[in-house]
Amino acid sequence: xxxxxxxxxxxxxxxxxxxxxxxxxxxxxxxxxxxxxxxxxxxxxxxxxxxxxxxxxxxxxxxxxxxxxxxxxxxxxxxxxxxxxxxxxxxxxxxxxxxxxxxxxxxxxxxxxxxxxxxxxxxxxxxxxxxxxxxxxxxxxxxxxxxxxxxxxxxxxxxxxxxxxxxxxxxxxxxxxxxxxxxxxxxxxxxxxxxxxxxxxxxxxxxxxxxxxxxxxxxxxxxxx
Numbered sequence: 325x326x327x328x329x330x331x332x333x334x335x336x337x338x339x340x341x342x343x344x345x346x347x348x349x350x351x352x353x354x355x356x357x358x359x360x361x362x363x364x365x366x367x368x369x370x371x372x373x374x375x376x377x378x379x380x381x382x383x384x385x386x387x388x389x390x391x392x393x394x395x396x397x398x399x400x401x402x403x404x405x406x407x408x409x410x411x412x413x414x415x416x417x418x419x420x421x422x423x424x425x426x427x428x429x430x431x432x433x434x435x436x437x438x439x440x441x442x443x444x445x446x447x448x449x450x451x452x453x454x455x456x457x458x459x460x461x462x463x464x465x466x467x468x469x470x471x472x473x474x475x476x477x478x479x480x481x482x483x484x485x486x487x488x489x490x491x492x493x494x495x496x497x498x499x500x501x502x503x504x505x506x507x508x509x510x511x512x513x514x515x516x517x518x519x520x521x522x523x524x525x526x527x528x529x530x531x532x533x534x535x536x537x538x539x540x541x542x543x544x545x546x547x548x549x
Contacts, residue, residue, distance in 0.1 A: 325448050329353065329459060336463035336503065343470045349462075356462035357443055361390070363511055365438035366449050371400060376429035380421040385439045388419050393437045398427065400434035457510035460503040467500035 333353060337344055370383040380396075393412050395404040409424045427433070441449045450458055474493035508515050 326353075326443055326445050329443060329448075329450075329455070332456065332459040333462050333466070336459060337466045337470070343473055344466050348466060348469060352462040352465040353443070355465060356458050357441055359461055360450070360454065360458045361440035363513065364441075364451075364454065365390075365392070366441050367394075367436070368439045369434065369436050371432050371434050374398075374427040374429060374431045374433060376427065378423045378426050380423065380427075380433055380435075382419065382421065383435050383437065386419075386437065387440050391437050391439050393421065393435060395436040396421075396423075396433055397436075398431060398433035400432055454510060457507045460510075461507040464500045464503035464507070467496045467503060471496035471500060 330349065330353070333349060368383070368385050370385065372381050372383055374380055385391075393410070396410055397404050405423075411422050413420055413422045421435075443450060471493045474491070474496060505515065507513075
């Protein structure tokens with residue numbers, strides 16, 4: 325639950341207790357939850373009842389702008405409808421699920437969709453295997469804030485031409501990087517040598533017909549291999 329998760333984050337940044345406020349900690353936990361929900365969204369299965377017609381009601385745990393509909397079974401247990409038979413439409417009053425068919429009133433439809441993870445005093449959907457990783461991501465945000473505070477503070481006892489490798493700003497920056505890398509490693513997210521996350525680019529391919537005519541309008545001849 326949330327109280328235990330707070331303790332886990334505090335354990336990671338305990339040396340900076342005097343720098344991190346409860347408000348900053350709650351904000352970092354919220355941001356870590358958003359990040360994890362984007363990387364590993366929660367899968368939800370929920371039944372809704374049609375009011376009749378070509379529009380289905382949104383499920384209770386649907387998050388507008390974040391949830392993605394994956395499949396629809398109607399009635400439940402039947403073959404999922406093809407992706408061309410439904411769409412999530414953004415109407416002026418919000419999102420709605422539109423069908424390419426009419427359903428009778430009271431017919432049940434089973435929806436499979438994604439939703440953000442929950443973490444509160446009464447609900448916790450974080451998998452045990454990723455709990456520490458999410459705490460590390462929250463701790464990395466707090467460690468970066470502590471590093472910034474120390475970087476902005478001047479130390480009159482250090483000569484201008486000296487290099488203090490143990491300066492708190494550098495220590496906390498290194499700790500922030502280490503925590504962030506633990507999150508990436510646990511979730512299998514690729515990073516480069518500098519610890520920067522690699523952009524996730526999906527390869528796209530197109531099959532085209534290269535049987536193009538010559539400038540004289542004749543067909544081209546290609547050597548077979």
